[in-house]
Each structure stands twice: as structure tokens, then as C-alpha cells.
Amino acid sequence: MNTRISLQNRTALVTGAARGIGAACAQALARAGAEVAVNDLAASAESDALVASIAAEGGKAWFLPFNVADSAAVKAGIAEAAARMGRLDILVNNAGIRQDGIAMSMSDEQWRMVLEANLDGVFFCCRAALGLMRKQGGSIVNISSVAAFAGSAGQANYSAAKAGVVGLTRSLALEYGGRGIRVNCVAPGIIATSMTEGLKPEFKDELARRIALGRFGLPEEVAQAVLFLASDMASYISGATIHVNGGGYPA
Secondary structure, three states: OOOOOOOOOOEEEEOOOOOHHHHHHHHHHHHOOOEEEEEEOOOOHHHHHHHHHHHHOOOEEEEEEOOOOOHHHHHHHHHHHHHHHOOOOEEEEOOOOOOOEOHHHOOHHHHHHHHHHHHHHHHHHHHHHHHHHOOOOEEEEEEOOOHHHHOOOOEHHHHHHHHHHHHHHHHHHHHHHHHOEEEEEEEEOOEOOHHHHOOOHHHHHHHHHOOOOOOOEOHHHHHHHHHHHHOHHHOOOOOOEEEEOOOOOOO
């Protein structure tokens, strides 16, 4: 049996891919041979560097700006991706934001902004991609969070949105399995990204002590789970959630 993951002749779109987990996912998919549309709100030095890095390794990537929380923009963006690449085989829904605060003082705007980006955006992207994938099948990987399962104080909006992503994933897996479309989730724990860089060292140490492996995860470690689910190696996996949290939340 061939145990090397190959995505040759496949096409992929990764949302929120300019940095962090999204960038690692785009790089992993490209290294496996896929052509990758790198999405973010707008071009930046980070997105330019990612596309250039993939090209330097012999891969194929290009930048595609749109706001996942804007239904019309998503529809147009995913149509452009399919037109440029010929088809869409893989969608990774990674884009998301945080607006933290305790529930009693959380504003309507903070609540809605996070739900719109982290849940509505996943639905909009899935809906647009499903219309294309039903012609030939495909794989959708949604990025949830350990917060969907364990909760997170000060992040009621984020936790609710990420839990919604898990439920959405399961429903779509049931609806579209007959079309050859697999829909799965990856739920990262605490990952070393720009979101954790600003934490105080003593708080980082305290968080790390709660994790069985004793450290934060790396974006590349999340990307490997995404790569697996996107590939034919996971051909009989759908509606599942893979937890990548170092044992911080055994599941």
C-alpha cells in the first residue's frame, strides 16, 4: 500500500491562509501536489511571502481575496477559484476571528462579528463549494477548536461558533456523502501562533502544564491532520472530528 499522501492534479482553497494554521495548511497541501488558492481578506506581506514560498518549492499557489462573512463575496470568490483551477477538490475552512469578553458585558456586535466570521463564513463557503464538488466529489475540512468541547471562559461567542461548526460538519457529511463528498473537522488545542505570542510567559507555562505533552502545538501539526483528511488516505472518514491538542483535552 502506498503510504505517501499525494494530491497531484487536485485543487484546493484554504480560507484565512495568510498566517498561522491556514498558512501551514496551504503549504502542506501544496507540498503534496495540490494547486492552492490562498484566501484572506486582502493581500499582505504575509500572503505574498506564502505564495512565493510555495512557488520556490515547485508548488502552485495564488492569492484570492474575499471576506468569508460576506455571502455574495464568497459565492463570487469560490466561482473564481473553480474557473481558474478548472474545479475545486478540497476546501479548508480556517478563517476566523476572536472578540473576547465575559458574557455579561459582551456586546451584540462582539457576539455577531464572531458568529458571522466563524460560523456563517464556514456555511457560506461550504454551500458554494458543495455546488461544485457534487459533480466529481471532494473533501471539506472545517477547523473547529477545543473550545467547542471544553468551553472557554471569556469566549462564549467563539466557543458557540466553533461548536456550531462541528454540528454543521456532521449534517453536511450526512447530506452529501452520497455525492462522494466527505466533510470532516479538525479541533486544535492551544497552538503556537500570533494569537498566543502576546501571552505572559508565566501564563504560557501554566497552560503548557495542563497539556499531557507539556507544550503548545505547532501550526504544521494541525496541517498534517488536515492533509490526511483532505487526501484519499481518509477515504472512509466523514462526519468525524480529529482532536489535535497534545492530550490537553483527551477525546
